[in-house]
Amino acid sequence: MTTAAIIVAAGRGQRAGGGTPKQWRHLAGRRVADWTIDRFRGQVDHIVLVLSKEDAPAWEEFESADLILAEGGSDRAGSVRSGLSALNGMNVTRVLIHDVARPCVSTEIIDAVLAALDNFPGAAPGLAVTDALWTASDTMVTGTQDRSGLHAAQTPQGFHYDAIVAAHTAHPGGSADDVEVARAAGLDVCIVPGDTDNLKITRPEDFARAERILGTDMDVRLGNGYDVHRFGDGDHVILCGIKVPHNRSLQGHSDADVGMHAVTDAIYGALAQGDIGQHFPPSDPQWKGAASEIFLRHAVELAGQMGYRISNVDCTLVCEYPKVGPHAAAMQTEMAKIMELRQDQISVKATTSERLGFTGRAEGIASIATACLVKS
């Protein structure tokens, strides 16, 4: 069984105001779209992100990520059709269609929709209406609507892939959601319990509510790392994965990448999982001369296994020479690649120690790093 999620993110968010489409605005430190995409990572085999062609920077940014990109349509249904087409030929059996504007969706809701698809061709979260419903003309109540059997529809709405493709192909347009499209094609759709927290950010005041929900959920961990390697004979050093020409080399059991070691220890520290020496003992000959990216990859994987994503790392190298500035961008790019993060999540900077102490006497290089991890 192959499962995909389509996140429709091509809307302009006009009711939310604010100038920038709501999916690119920030909530509790991250963009709405980043929260939403992360909710589906690890839950499905493929994620399709449907973008407006007006959002050029997003196309560039997400192109290198583990996402399939598709171009949005003139309305939500058009964007969904585009997302479905992007999955053509990929042997997808089940698809979840979700609004990017619902960043607080829970794992429980996603699991419930997927479980219901074992028995039905369609399933979606709904909330039984609890308020009385009025009909109105302008500001005047004109009547009361019977609310029995009424539900507020949420996403993700899940379907058997071939069935929803056929349903969308046959539909004349103008649907409120994919459940309406599915039902018009005769598909049964099961309602699973929705959640009031799974709100769709629609109006300006919804941002504060979504931020409260995401903020309460947040489990943020900080870790620090510190490392020192002494200079010996040689003609280069490896710093944060980059070979930098120098008249000395750093000595160590591995490749002595003092910067990467500090970052790795900061991640282990945030997880309360010891340090590099514990995971890769220097007494073990297999790590002699090892590339430090092995250690960093391990720490990143461990974070993922424990349910944390790395929000950012900041690394400071302390040395008089070599000068780090000209190489800092390459170091950030390299560590971002290894850690599967964006470059703006990695900071590499340097300072001298004003010729004081062992770094000032050029006996070695020290490095300190901080990592911030957030429970996904």
Ligand SMILES: Nc1ccn([C@@H]2O[C@H](COP(=O)(O)OP(=O)(O)OP(=O)(O)O)[C@@H](O)[C@H]2O)c(=O)n1
């Ligand atoms: N042409 C469109 C229109 C909407 N959507 C997506 O459909 C979802 C639900 O739509 P809505 O909340 O109405 O979002 P917007 O269309 O962006 O908002 P507005 O109607 O206020 O402009 C959103 O994730 C939105 O990005 C889309 O992908 N393509």
Ligand SMILES: C[C@](O)(CO)[C@H](O)COP(=O)(O)O
């Ligand atoms: C699909 C949906 O989220 C179900 O509630 C909703 O219909 C989409 O938003 P819109 O405001 O109706 O465009």
